[in-house]
Amino acid sequence: MEPLLSLQIDDPHRTYQPGDELECECQVDAIDASDIQAIETSVLWYTEGKGDEDLGVHYFERRVPNDAEDGDLRPMHRFATVLPNSPLSYSGGIVKVRWCARVRLFLRRGKELFFEQPFHLGAVAPIRI
Amino acid sequence: MSHRFDDLAPMFPDQNPFSTWAVRPGAIVFRFVNGSSRESVLTKLEENGWWGEVVGPHGSGKSTLLATLAPGFEERGRTVKRYVVKLGEKQLAINTLELRKWTPNTQVVVEGFEKLGRRNRKMIETVCKRQQAGLLVTCHESLGFPALLQTSISLELGISLVRDLLPPDCDFISDDDVRRSYERHRHNLRELLFEMYDLYEKRRPRDG
Amino acid sequence: MLFLLGAVALTTVIVSQILNPTPEVLRPGFGFWLMVVVMASFVLLGGGGVMLTAFQAGASIERRSALVRQAAGIDLISEALPSSQQHPNIPRDADLTNSPGVTLVFRLPTAQMPVWRLTLATLVFLLLTAVTSVVCVIVVNHHLAQTPDWFLTLFAVPLVIANFWAVKYFFTELGVHTRHGPTCFEISHHPLRPNSECEIFVSQAGRFSLPAFTVALVCEEEATYSQGTDIRTETRVVYETEVLRQEDIRIEAGTPFEAHSRLSIPGGVMHSFQSGHNAVRWKFVVRGTPVSGPSMARTFPVLVYPDNQNGQE
Incomplete structure (x- = not known):
C-alpha cells in the first residue's frame, strides 16, 4: 500500500500578497515510522511555458528521524513562511510563473514520493493573446 | 539555474499541454514503428558492440528516442555519458580525465555528432575503441556507423501526438489544425508542437 | 583538482613554517602571505565547486535550489548577484540609474544596436569594390587597346551589379547607424511601479x-x-x-527635437522578471520613420517593480 501524504494550505482561497504569511500543515500516514528516511517541505516558484523551466526555492526544511520526538516523522507538522515581494504569480503568453508548497517523502531503499499544493501570489492580471 | 523537472505535474487551469515540461525529449515517449521496440533497438545496438547511429532530420524525435532508450541502458548495466553538441560547437566540452573514466560498460551518447570537427570526432571514436566503450550518435546524415534507426515524422504521428497531449475534452484544436501546421513545418515535429502551444494559448477558454 | 592543489600547497606552506620557523618571512608584503592568500582562494573556489558537485548528486531539486539561495545570503555573493534579496528575480537597476538627467532625475542608457551587419556590409563593400575596380580597369584597357577580352567583359557585368548592390546596402546600414543623431531619454522615477505615474523627456x-x-x-x-x-x-x-506621438517634425542640426510626456503604469501588470531561461522585460521604444531612408528604433530598458501593498521594502 502506498503511504498517504497530505499537505494543507491555511487559506482556502489560496491567494496571498507579498509579505503575507503562508501557513501549511503536512502529515504522513499508512507507513511505518522506521521506513521514513527524511521529509522535505518547501515553498517554491517555477516557470512554465515555451522555454526551459526555472525554479526558485523560497522556504526549505529537511527533517530526518533524529529531528522528531521518538524519531517519528509521521505526526502533523506545521511550517510557515513570509512570502517574498517577487516573483509574483503570472499567467503570460509564453512565460508563466507558478507558486506551490511541496512535501517530498524519502523512503528507505531510495523510493521517493511528493505532493504539492498550488497557490497564487500577488494580483497580476493574466495575459490574453 | 537549470533543473530537470521530471516530477512537475500539471495543476493550474491555464496550463498549456504543449509547455516544455510536456513536450521536451523524455516527457514524450518515442513512438516505435514497423514492429520495433525499445528492447529490439537496444538488442540491435548490443549486437553492434554498442556502436550505432540514429539518423533523421531536425525535429524528428532523435533526442526523444535517446531519452526513451536511457532507462534501458541502465537495466543492461551500462553507464550513460550523454553529451549534446549545440550549434556552433566544434569540440566536445570534455577533459582527458573524464575520457579516462570510460570503461567497457560506458555508453557514450553524443547528440548532434556531425556538428563536431572531423578531428574531434575521430578522437572520440579512437578513445571509445581503445577503452571498449559503446558509442551511440545522432546525426542528420549517415556518418558510417552501424545504422540503428532512421527517425522521420508523418502527419499521422503528428496528429496522434497532439491528440495524446490535449486534455480529453478539448475541442478547439482539430486534426485540420495539425495538418496545416504539418504542411508549414514539414518534417519538424518540434516546430509543430511550438505552433500548437500558441494555438492552444490563443483559443483556450478564459477563466471567468 | 583546484581544491586539492590549494589544500596541499597551503598545508605545505603552513607546516613548513611551523616546523622550520623563519620570522622574517612573516613580514607583510613578503611571498609567504601571498602564497597563503592564493592557496586559500584555491581551497575556497575548489571547495565550493566540490560542494556544488556533491550537492547536485543525489539531492532533490528543492534542496539544491535552497542551498544556492542560502549561499546568495552571503553578502559578497549577494552583491554580485543580478537581483537583490528584497526583490528576488528582478534585475538590479544600478546600470539604469547611475546617470543623472538634465531635465528629469535619470537619463536612461540605450540598448546597444548590433553592429555586426554594418561590419559585414563594410567588408563586403570594400572587397567587392577593390575586385570590381581591378577587373573594370583591365577590361577598359583591353577595349582601348583594340583587343577586347569578351570573357572578362562578361564576367565584369555581374560583378558590377553585385558591387552596386553592396554599395547600396553599405550606405543603408551606415545610414541606420549614423543618419539619426543621438536620442536622449530621461525619466522622473525609477523603478516604475504599477498604478503609478511618471514623466518622460x-x-x-x-x-x-x-x-x-x-x-x-x-x-x-x-x-x-x-x-x-x-x-x-x-x-x-x-x-x-504609446506614451508620446508627434507628427510631421523637422529636426535641424544643432536644434534637437524635445518633448515631454506623462504616463500611467496600469495596475495588474507583471513586474520585470529574470530567471535562467525566462524573462519579462520592460522598455521604452523610440520610433521614427523618415520620409526617405531607413526607419529609426531605439530601445531604453526600464525596470517595473511589483506594486507592493504590504511587502517588505
Whole structure:
C-alpha cells in the first residue's frame, strides 16, 4: 500500500500578497515510522511555458528521524513562511510563473514520493493573446 | 539555474499541454514503428558492440528516442555519458580525465555528432575503441556507423501526438489544425508542437 | 583538482613554517602571505565547486535550489548577484540609474544596436569594390587597346551589379547607424511601479524630417528553449502603449527635437522578471520613420517593480 501524504494550505482561497504569511500543515500516514528516511517541505516558484523551466526555492526544511520526538516523522507538522515581494504569480503568453508548497517523502531503499499544493501570489492580471 | 523537472505535474487551469515540461525529449515517449521496440533497438545496438547511429532530420524525435532508450541502458548495466553538441560547437566540452573514466560498460551518447570537427570526432571514436566503450550518435546524415534507426515524422504521428497531449475534452484544436501546421513545418515535429502551444494559448477558454 | 592543489600547497606552506620557523618571512608584503592568500582562494573556489558537485548528486531539486539561495545570503555573493534579496528575480537597476538627467532625475542608457551587419556590409563593400575596380580597369584597357577580352567583359557585368548592390546596402546600414543623431531619454522615477505615474523627456538630435515620432512603453516575454541540440529564444510583446506621438517634425542640426510626456503604469501588470531561461522585460521604444531612408528604433530598458501593498521594502 502506498503511504498517504497530505499537505494543507491555511487559506482556502489560496491567494496571498507579498509579505503575507503562508501557513501549511503536512502529515504522513499508512507507513511505518522506521521506513521514513527524511521529509522535505518547501515553498517554491517555477516557470512554465515555451522555454526551459526555472525554479526558485523560497522556504526549505529537511527533517530526518533524529529531528522528531521518538524519531517519528509521521505526526502533523506545521511550517510557515513570509512570502517574498517577487516573483509574483503570472499567467503570460509564453512565460508563466507558478507558486506551490511541496512535501517530498524519502523512503528507505531510495523510493521517493511528493505532493504539492498550488497557490497564487500577488494580483497580476493574466495575459490574453 | 537549470533543473530537470521530471516530477512537475500539471495543476493550474491555464496550463498549456504543449509547455516544455510536456513536450521536451523524455516527457514524450518515442513512438516505435514497423514492429520495433525499445528492447529490439537496444538488442540491435548490443549486437553492434554498442556502436550505432540514429539518423533523421531536425525535429524528428532523435533526442526523444535517446531519452526513451536511457532507462534501458541502465537495466543492461551500462553507464550513460550523454553529451549534446549545440550549434556552433566544434569540440566536445570534455577533459582527458573524464575520457579516462570510460570503461567497457560506458555508453557514450553524443547528440548532434556531425556538428563536431572531423578531428574531434575521430578522437572520440579512437578513445571509445581503445577503452571498449559503446558509442551511440545522432546525426542528420549517415556518418558510417552501424545504422540503428532512421527517425522521420508523418502527419499521422503528428496528429496522434497532439491528440495524446490535449486534455480529453478539448475541442478547439482539430486534426485540420495539425495538418496545416504539418504542411508549414514539414518534417519538424518540434516546430509543430511550438505552433500548437500558441494555438492552444490563443483559443483556450478564459477563466471567468 | 583546484581544491586539492590549494589544500596541499597551503598545508605545505603552513607546516613548513611551523616546523622550520623563519620570522622574517612573516613580514607583510613578503611571498609567504601571498602564497597563503592564493592557496586559500584555491581551497575556497575548489571547495565550493566540490560542494556544488556533491550537492547536485543525489539531492532533490528543492534542496539544491535552497542551498544556492542560502549561499546568495552571503553578502559578497549577494552583491554580485543580478537581483537583490528584497526583490528576488528582478534585475538590479544600478546600470539604469547611475546617470543623472538634465531635465528629469535619470537619463536612461540605450540598448546597444548590433553592429555586426554594418561590419559585414563594410567588408563586403570594400572587397567587392577593390575586385570590381581591378577587373573594370583591365577590361577598359583591353577595349582601348583594340583587343577586347569578351570573357572578362562578361564576367565584369555581374560583378558590377553585385558591387552596386553592396554599395547600396553599405550606405543603408551606415545610414541606420549614423543618419539619426543621438536620442536622449530621461525619466522622473525609477523603478516604475504599477498604478503609478511618471514623466518622460525625450530629445532627438540629427538633421531629418519625420512624418511621425513616437515613444511606446513595451513589455515583452522571453523564453529560451534548449532541449536536445536545439537552442531557440522566442520573444513576445504582451503589452504596448504609446506614451508620446508627434507628427510631421523637422529636426535641424544643432536644434534637437524635445518633448515631454506623462504616463500611467496600469495596475495588474507583471513586474520585470529574470530567471535562467525566462524573462519579462520592460522598455521604452523610440520610433521614427523618415520620409526617405531607413526607419529609426531605439530601445531604453526600464525596470517595473511589483506594486507592493504590504511587502517588505
